[in-house]
Amino acid sequence: MLNILKKWKGSSQTTKEETIVKADVLKGEIPEHIAIIMDGNGRWAKKRALPRIAGHHEGMKVVRRITRQANELGVKALTLYAFSTENWKRPKTEVEYLMKLPEEFLNTFLPELIEENVQVRIIGEKNRLPVHTLRAVEKAMSDTKRNTGLILNFALNYGSRSEIISAVQKIANDIKNGRIDETAINESLFSEYLMTNPLKDPDLLIRTSGEIRLSNFMLWQLAYTEFWFTDILWPDFTEQNLLEAIHTYQQRGRRFGGV
Ligand code: V0D
Numbered sequence: 001m002l003n004i005l006k007k008w009k010g011s012s013q014t015t016k017e018e019t020i021v022k023a024d025v026l027k028g029e030i031p032e033h034i035a036i037i038m039d040g041n042g043r044w045a046k047k048r049a050l051p052r053i054a055g056h057h058e059g060m061k062v063v064r065r066i067t068r069q070a071n072e073l074g075v076k077a078l079t080l081y082a083f084s085t086e087n088w089k090r091p092k093t094e095v096e097y098l099m100k101l102p103e104e105f106l107n108t109f110l111p112e113l114i115e116e117n118v119q120v121r122i123i124g125e126k127n128r129l130p131v132h133t134l135r136a137v138e139k140a141m142s143d144t145k146r147n148t149g150l151i152l153n154f155a156l157n158y159g160s161r162s163e164i165i166s167a168v169q170k171i172a173n174d175i176k177n178g179r180i181d182e183t184a185i186n187e188s189l190f191s192e193y194l195m196t197n198p199l200k201d202p203d204l205l206i207r208t209s210g211e212i213r214l215s216n217f218m219l220w221q222l223a224y225t226e227f228w229f230t231d232i233l234w235p236d237f238t239e240q241n242l243l244e245a246i247h248t249y250q251q252r253g254r255r256f257g258g259v
Helices: 003-008 022-027 041-047 052-073 085-089 092-098 101-115 131-144 160-176 187-192 239-251
Strands: 033-037 077-084 119-123 151-158 204-207 226-229
Touching: 022 052, 022 239, 041 052, 052 077, 052 092, 052 101, 052 239, 077 085, 085 092, 101 119, 101 131, 101 151, 119 131, 131 151, 160 187, 204 239, 226 239
Parallel strands: 033 077, 033 204, 077 151, 119 151, 204 226
Antiparallel strands: none
16 A cells, blocks of 8 residues: 555554565574564554454454464464553453453364464463463363474463562572572573573564553563564554564574674
8 A cells, every 4th residue: 555545544654565475484584482562452443433352352363363374484482462460450341351362262263273283371470360261271271282383372461570570589499498509590590480481582572553662571581582563553463464574583683792
């Protein structure tokens, strides 16, 4: 579409009209671990005069499509920020609706995910999740634990600072009980105490909806990650947009602080 028309339609996103071909992306290095902050669901609904939950529901369908595309590209892990520890501050009705989405998602898509060899995992504090949510998620994890394809890792009631504090507490406890020696503390050991263990750190972080911040997401793990921000709202995010993000990643040289 012409950029001038996009502006007229209210999009802040303008692009070079370039189609990224999947076969071309497959010739390059595929990021092994992609993390996504799926933002803009409420705004997508508002633009259409729909309730916020309609945006969340549409966003859930996008999760399914992006998971399939990532798996087909040979991505090894996809971590999706579905619910932050801050999200409890939202209206009770919205939180209750959100907590039903894992069940709806899994009722609809778990058979396909199993078919596609996807392994479902979660990171975050399980304790505050409603039992119905936790039950659905634990069944999915158990039903897929032997799958060897894409790891689909949902961050549910996740906050990175709290994850780091909890790692420190567990390390202190293991020292006290003589399980490890304090001289053993290094970056590699510390990583083992984080909820993402044994996943490698993300190679690529995508955040949708035009916000340029981390919002307490994987602060330790994102130290060397390439960031790709877009104005596209999560319910509008497509397989093509994922290719675009990976294509941009492939054109950047990662040096991990070297030259
Ligand atoms: C709403 C956009 C899938 C972000 C995506 C509880 C906001 C749709 C799940 C899901 C949410 C979680 C765990 C699981 C299977 C599916 C999900 C929440 C929100 C928060 F095992 N979409 N989704 N969970 N949204």
